Amino acid sequence: MITDNESIQILRKSFEKVNGEPGVQAEMSRKEDVAVTLFYPLEKNMPERLYKYRVWSNSDDSATLISDNEKEGYETLDKEDAEKLKSTFLF
Structure with missing residues (x-):
């Protein structure tokens, strides 16, 4: 669990x-390097939203993310x- 403000700011940025690419149903040929769940407070007095991401490190040092948030989907x-x-995720 990452809770320190510095790491959270790095992740947020x-x-x-x-x-x-929202709505893309992508699958990768290998298992993700890390799976994360982010908690987003959206409205005061409402429970946080949980979004799950699977993250892959690519050979060109970029990263690919696949989110369970339908507005996000396949991302780089x-x-x-x-x-x-x-x-930050230590991988």
């Missing part, structure tokens, strides 16, 4: 830079932000 992250994500 990295996920803001994700380039996605460039090398620079993928490295931040990987170091």
